[in-house]
Structures are given as C-alpha cells and as structure tokens.
Amino acid sequence: MWTYLLKRIGLALVILIGASALIYMLTMMMPADYIDNQTAAAVQNGSMTLEDVMRLKELYGLADKSVGGIARSYGKWLTSALRGDLGFSFLYGRPVSSVLKDYIWISFFIALFSFVIEIIIAIPMGIKAAVNQYSAYDYTVSVFAMAGTALPSFFLSALLMNLLAIRLKIFPLQGLTTATKVFAQDAHLAIFLDKAWHLVLPIMVLTLLGIGGTMKFTRTNMLEVMNSDYIRTARAKGLSERTVTYKHAFRNTMIPLVTSLSGMLPGLFGGAMITESVFSIPGIGTMALRATQQGDIPFIMGYNMFLSILTVTGMLISDMMYMVVDPRVKLK
C-alpha cells in the first residue's frame, strides 16, 4: 500500500510542477511594461524600489524573454516557492503567503458550512429519489437540483439580496460586520453572531448551488446499487425495505460518495471568488479576484499554485479514502 501511495504522491508532484510551469507561461504573456504600470504607485509611495521592480521582472521572466531566460526565471520562482516564498504582492504590499494566511479562514468557514448543509440536505433527497424512481418526488427534486446548477452564482446572489436583504430586510446586504454598530472589546459572542448573521446569505448561495450536483450523484449511485443482486438477496432474507435501503444499499453507495466528497475537502480552502466579491466578504476569493483584475502577478501566481495544490491534494485524499471505505480495495 505504501508503494502505491508514494507512487501517487510522486505523480501528483509531477503534475503540480507541470501545472506551475503552465501557469507561469500564462503570466508570461503579459507585456513587459505591464509591471511598470502596476508598480508605479508602489514605487511612488516608497514601498518598493526600482531594484525590487527589476527583480520582479527577472523573477517573472519579463526581463529576459529568450528561452534560456524563461527557463532560468521559472527555476528561480520554483525554488523560492518551494522554500515557501510565494512572492510579494503589489496590491497588498506584503508577502503573498501572509495574505493567504490571513484571509483563508473566513472563506473556509463559509465553504465548510455550506458543504455540510448541502450534504445533509442532498444525500437523503437523493436516496429518496432513487428509491421512488419516476415518482413525482423524483421528478420535482431532480428538476430543482438541475435548476440549482444552472444558476450563475452572481445572479442567485443578486436575487437573494434583492429578496431577503432589501425587500424583506432580514439579512444585511454586504460585508462581514455591521459598520454602524460598535461593539465592546470583549463582546466576543455579539461580534461572532454579527459576523455569522452576515454570512447567512453567502452560505445560502453556495449551498443552493451545490445541492444539485450532490443530489444527482447520490441518486445515480443509489439506483445502480438498488439494481444489484445482493439487494435481491437481502430482500429474500426477509429484511424490511427500510433495512435494505438504509443498511445494505446505502453502505454501498457510500463508497463513491465518500471518495468524491472527501476529494472536495481541500477545495473548501480555495474560496468562491464571485460570491464572496458580490457580498464583499473579506475572504481569499475576494482578494484573488481583485488581484486578478488589477494584475497583481505575484499574488496571482501564488494563489493559482495554491489552488492547484488543493486540487491535487483532493485527488490524493479521494484515492486514499477509496482504500479505507471499500473492503475490496485493500492492501495491494
């Protein structure tokens, strides 16, 4: 088993290096004076010197565009990245890794919450739809699920804002905290509740968007399982339909479910760029969107590498979970 794991990790590293090279080439497409334009403000107010700008240009291969030059600058970026130095953000005036560290937690919190709620709602719905295939429940639920995945995140956000924040005035419109309220220094609970209240709408948006996929996945897998021979055996043993569904069938459906869901876990750290921005939540997604729109190259590189690492970690986790959950796939 360990050799298998090591092989997979090795493969993942190769993929990551390939991905980083690809992303690097993409940022290379920016014209040479782009960095000058972007750093002009920072140079003026003194947080960066012209030497820093030159070094940046070298780092991103914009100084020397020959093949050798590109390879060398990529090598430089890679070595510093491996040491944990993801570069210095233009926009935020501090190291990229420090920005990531600060803003990741809110994004993670939002994503985690909506992930959990979405699972709790979607899986039972999927099971019930599969058990009562072709019923009215099945059709309705499927259509709603598909509608959920058809909504663009910004549209759903705007709709909910309009309805719940503006018309019904239940939830606040944007931001993480109520600017007009002043809290005492140690009113931790009140501050926490205030923040949580602000997060309800974004969490709602993310949940609604995600329910569809999970529900459909559960339903498809349950259907396949319910048509298996061992379910027929279970019925022949005299087990009630309930036991057959929730013990025998579900335990088998859990295998693909757990593997794919656990594969999504690292992605929770990535942040939802559009939704966070629309609601002005200070999370990593908003930061990344702003950085991308304003050409903050170091941040862009760092953030994209971070996401790729998350994706690849997700794949690894999902592979490992397979070994844990499915007794057929044991030590090879």
Place this chain on the structure above:
Amino acid sequence: MDEHKQESIDLTEFSDADLEQHFRVISPGRMVAKRFFKSKLSIVGLAMIIFVFLFSFVGPMVVKATWGYGETQVFKVERETDMVTVAKFKAADGKDYHYYDRSKTTILFKAPISADHWLGTDTSGFDIFIRLMHGGRISLIISFIVIFLETLIGVVLGGVAGYFGKWVDQLIMRIVDIFACLPTLPILLILSATISSIEAIPAEHRIYYLMGFITLLGWTGVARIVRGQILMLREQEYILAAETTGISAFHKIFRHLIPNTMPQLIVSATLGLGGIILYESTLSYLSLGVPFPRAAWGSMIALADPSKGQEILAYYPNMWVPAGILIVVTVLGFSFIGDGLRDAFDPRMKR
C-alpha cells in the same frame, strides 16, 4: 425415448410472415429518437432551447423589421423646452472657452416597462429586450464554437492516447491531468484580464481569444471520455484483430471506434454547453467578455452589482432579472436534453 410415428401436417404452405410475428423494422437512430421523446423532461428541454434560439436569432430580425430597434441604439425622448447649457472654463492651454449645449432630447435612461420598450431601458438608454436577444446570440454562438473545438481536440488527443497506448497514452494522460488540475475560473480571469489590458488587441477580438481559453481549459473532459471508450472497445476489437491480419483491419477498427463513442460524446457535449454558457456569463459579468456597448447576459446582470449602488439591484429588476432567467432557461434546457439523450442512448433502463 420413443418416437411417435404419427403423421404431421406439412407447414411449408404457411409463409414465415403468418407463423411468426409481423415485424416492422426501424433503424437505431429512430429508436433513440423515440426513446428521447418518451421523456417529458426532454421535450421541455428541447422546447426551451428552441425558444432561446428563436428568441436570439430570429428575434432581432423581427424587431428590426417592426420597430427598427438596434442593439446599441440609444433612445431619446423629445424635450418640450430647449435646454441650453452654457459654461465658461479655462482649458489646460490657458485659453478661455465657452461651452454650449442645445440638445432637443434627453436620453431615456432607466425607463419603466412600456408598450414601446417591453422591458424598459437601461442606464445607458438601450432597450433591454433587444439586448437580451443579442446577448443570447453571443452566448449561444460562443458555447457551440467552444464545444465544437473542445470535442475536436479531445477526440484527437483522447483517440491517439487510447489507440496507441503505452507511453503515448501515459504522456497524453499526464498532460490531461495537468490541464485538469488548473483552477478554471482564476485562470480564465487571468487570461481575460491580460487580454483586456493588451492594447494591441481590439476589444471586439477579445471574444475570440476567450473562446480559445475556455476551450483550453475544457477539452480534458472529452479526452478522458474518448480514451476510456476506446480502451474498452479495443478490448473487444482486440479479439477480432487477432484473427484478421493486415493494416486495413486496424483502419476499419479506427473507423468503427470513433463512431461508437458518439453517443457518449453527444451527451457530454450537450451537458457541457450549459457549463460554457455559465463561464461566458461570468466573464461578461466581470466586464471581461464582449465589450460595451455590445450586449451580453452577464454584463446586463452586472448592472445590479451592489458595490455600484443598490439602486438598480433594488428598484430596477427589469434590467437584470430577465437576463438571469434566460441563462437559467438555456442551461437547464441543455441539461434536460443531455439527460434525455443519455437515457435514450442507454437501453438498459428500468422501464
């Protein structure tokens, strides 16, 4: 075992048609179509897509003929009294200037729903209804072109990988993995933002680059499907190949392999159309798609951005809600059709 030696009637006087069931024969294409139309959801999806197509492509022609509206036509209202604006100012070159404005009309901003403008006008004075139609054109055209390109690249690469196997397969699959682990939206944003800032590229051409980028990030799915199918079919065909000799057999196999992947490809392409429309609308929302003043569904929804003020979001739903509804209708329509096709191609349904 005894043999009974009784006489039996000679049955040759009865034709095959009388004795056996009477078969009417249909081709598999018709059967798939029949199964497709059995599902109500598929028919609804088909209706939705046909509606959106007509709306987007035929609509503007109808409107042009009857009302004469254009996509970027600014609507003006006649003023009852002339308004003359006069101003004096000093310009950068030190000279004094006088400024006169004698407009006879004002721009019809943010008009409410009326018989002239079915959905009113937006913040620039454009008619919203016709902009929806033009936006539909953009979305549909982009999605079909991208899907076509994605399928092309995916079939070629996936086919080569699956057919040749061994190191070719490994190499191509690593490339697929690399592309697949790229985060789609951020990369798309980088690329679009880069393109937008390069002055050498005129704004109208941005859209073509966008199509290329979305293709680059999406072909991996198709490649995986095609490769999987070919690997599976090769297992079956391999036995056949072992018996036949000559290169021509392999050629025939290739000509059979790809068509056999068609059902899966069609399903995945149809379902992918919806995803591309969502990406395109997201890019338009961030003003990275078709440039102003052209219309796109995403950019119409962007008018309701709360950071720019709550006015539009709260009080002018006619400006942005229909665009969003159309996006949902289109994507849903493609989803329904895709699902219906998948069930129609797959004969081992419960019913």
Place this chain on the structure above:
Amino acid sequence: MNIKRFFTRKTVEDESNPLYLTLREEMRISRENNKIIKRFEKAKARKNVPEEEYLTTMKNPDNVVEFEDLHTFFFTDVGTVKAVNGVSFDVPQGKIVGIVGESGCGKSVTSLSLMQLVQEPQGQIVKGSIRYRASNGKTYEITKMPRNRMLQIRGNDIAMIFQEPMTSLNPVFRIGDQMDEVVLLHVEGATEKSAKARSIEMLKLVGIAMPEKIYDQYPHELSGGMRQRVMIAMALSCDPRLIIADEPTTALDVTIQAQILELLREIKDKINGSIMLITHDLGVIAEMADLVVVMYAGRIIEQGTVREIFHHPKHPYTIGLMRSKPSGKTVDNRLYSIKGQVPNPINMPDHCYFLNRCDRVQPECLGEYPPMFWHSPDHCAACYWSKTGELCDDEGEREKESNDE
C-alpha cells in the same frame, strides 16, 4: 456501427429489432399499464389486514406449496409481458421438484412469485393462487398476504438461493455479519453470540473447512463455489421448510457443480424439507429431481416424475430437449437443436405456443391452446399429438372425456 447506417432504414432480414410501435401507441399502452399498476400497488399497501383474509387450506395436506393457475404479468411501457400464464403444480413435502425450461420461459418468475419478490412495480401477480403450508400448521394464501407477514416467511420458512454467487453477497459486509443478520431477524431470543454460533454451525454443515476464518472474511476473498456454499448456509440458518434454488450451479465449474448438488441433496434429507430446483440443465434434473415440471413460454407443457419425463416424454418440446443434450451416444455430426424461437411474450397467440417449432403438428393444433392430457397418475402433457382420452383440469383432478379422437 457506421454513421451512415445509423440513420438509414435496415432491411427486413435483421432479426434483432423488436416489435415496432408508434410513439402514440406506446404512450397509450404506457398510460394504461400505469393505471393497472397503481391499482395493484394500492391493494398491496394496505396495513393491518386481518389474518382470515389470507388463511386457507391445502387441497392435499402432503404438499408444502400448491400453485394453482398462477398468472404473473409485467406491465411495461411497450406492452404486457405474460411471464407466467397459467401455471399449476404442487411441491410435495420432502421431494425435489425440478422446473425446466429455456431462458425466459417463466420459471424464475414463478419462484419469485412464491416469495413475493417479483420486480415491482411492473411485475404483479394478476390471477391464481399460491398456497403455502407453514410449519405452524396454518396455510397461507401468498397472493393475498400483506407484505409485512411475507417478510416473516422469507428467509425463515422459505429460503432462496440465486444463480450468481459472485454478486449475490453484499461486498461491504463480512460473511459472518450477513449470516447473523438472518438469524437475528427471524429466530426468537437470538443473541449475537447465539447467532454467531449458529452461523458457524451452518458453515460447517455446508462443508466449509475453516468456518471461523470464513466468518470474518469478505465475499471477494472467496471463490465462486465457496460463496454459493455460504449462500446455502445462509438459507439454512433458520431451518426452512422449502428451499428454492434458482439455477444454483449454472455459474460454477462442473466439478463444483457436482459438489453443490450433492450438498443440496444431503441437506434436504437432513432437514426434511423440500427443494424447488430451477434449471435449464437436464443433467441436473436427472440427478436431483423427483418430480419434473417443464415450462415453455409461461405455461407448463408437461409434468411428471423424473423417470416418466425422461423415458416417455409426451410433448414435442420435451422430446426436443432430450434430443438436444449432447451425449456420448450421439453418432451424428450435427447437434440437434429445436428450430425457431420462443414467441414474443407481449403478443402471445391463441393456439399452442410451440406451433411454429413443432414437427408433429396436428390439425387441431391450429385451434385453441391444448389442455393437459393425462398419461399416468403423475404424468400429463399439454399436447394434441400425444393426447389420451383423459384431460386434467386446472386442479389436477382427472376428468373423464368421452373417447372420441
């Protein structure tokens, strides 16, 4: 499949296409069938049905199960499949009844009907009666029994073994857990310890060498033959009165096949129960069965003791089956096979179903479907060609007919 041929019309010689229906016809059939299904499902969903409704008496107290004029149909979107179309036979106590027939003749559906395991909601028992005499002396009418009572019988009084041992066990649970489940469900006062002891005892009974080890293993760690033994052990756990074995050896090697069959016979003697053995393999029937029922296209076309069927078959189909089996005595170069195909289960003709394949057609064969004719106290066949003067009616009673042929 060429792209061009996908859309062009095929020629009539292509046999693989089903019966063609226009879309409108299909939707009409689908709607009607759905209404029928709803009616049946509603009747089945009743709760708290008083026992008198499904208690009855056996015609012959020596029988464990009596099938009488059973009709089980599948209401599909393309028509009604008459899978079991008037089947009557008895399963006496302590005997092995072999049900023989081709694929699709309805033998599996018959046994599934007994267990109320027919694929819902399309499959429904439409007509007829299945009487089962339980160990408590009461006789139940299976077709009228509510589901919750049926659950008490399944696995407990009547146990079933299926054809595919490789996929019949749940892959994520251990063997021991799956076996204990049956005991814990049906046996009063069973504890985990007593269930485990029982399971291990059963595993030993079916000839598994190290039952404690197998108890802790997963199904994928066992071979096909072992898994089938486990299935049999599981079936025996609650001392069933009747074991239904649906092609238990078809998926196994010939050597294992012999062992499993021997095992089944031993078991039957030990527990003094009956076995319904479903198969298409005549060799198995010859070895195991006491009584034989030959089914074709949803109906019984011949039944009798194993000697009568093998030595004096009276139906052309049975004769054809005997001849089809290749044996060492076959001198001819060609293997015999019955020409033609089984009729379409959706549109059955009114005359004998075997007509288009039979080589002994009589003038009356073109008329109505032949009734059962007696050839001996146990042996009857539904064939005009071999008919005798005596008919048997649906209940297996003799009926004297005037002797005119």
